[in-house]
Amino acid sequence: QVQLVESGGGLVQAGGSLRLSCAASGIIFSRNAPGWYRQVPGKQRELVARVRRGSSPNYADSVKGRFTISGDNGKNTVYLQMNSLKPEDTAVYYCNVESWGMDYWGKGTLVTVSS
Numbered sequence: 001q002v003q004l005v006e007s008g009g010g011l012v013q014a015g016g017s018l019r020l021s022c023a024a025s026g027i028i029f030s031r032n033a034p035g036w037y038r039q040v041p042g043k044q045r046e047l048v049a050r051v052r053r054g055s056s057p058n059y060a061d062s063v064k065g066r067f068t069i070s071g072d073n074g075k076n077t078v079y080l081q082m083n084s085l086k087p088e089d090t091a092v093y094y095c096n097v098e099s100w101g102m103d104y105w106g107k108g109t110l111v112t113v114s115s
Contacts, residue, residue: 002026002104004095009109012085016113020080022095022106029071032099034078036069038091038111045094049080063089085113 008020020036035050049069051057057069068081078095090113095106 002097002099004097004104004106006093006095006106006109009093009111011112011114014085014087014113014115016085017081017083018085018111020082020093020095020109020111022078022080024076024078024095024097027097027099027104029076029078029097030073032097034069034071034095034097036078036080037094037096038089039094039108040091048093050096050098051078082111085111087113087115089113 003025005023006020008018012018033050033052036048037045038048039045047060048063049057049059049067051069059067066084071078092108092110094108097104
């Protein structure tokens, strides 16, 4: 059974930083395509960042240069380093992994950026 558990969300002032973590069990991140999405009420969930084997990470235009996705294979954990946060980054952030046509999701962690 695949489980993804996010952590690291919270309240931060604009211009600040947060690092989200996503620990996986039942699946190996390095053999699949992990990523981060976010969603605000009333809007569709949107891709923030994803990394695939053999490719450079891809990022939403709105976060390029500010967010960085990375991983620790030994811990089977993926991170999202978020710098220069803006109020419009406020959302629930979800960890995701694509594997053999299947999508797996965490329960999400709330990030609130105050102005």
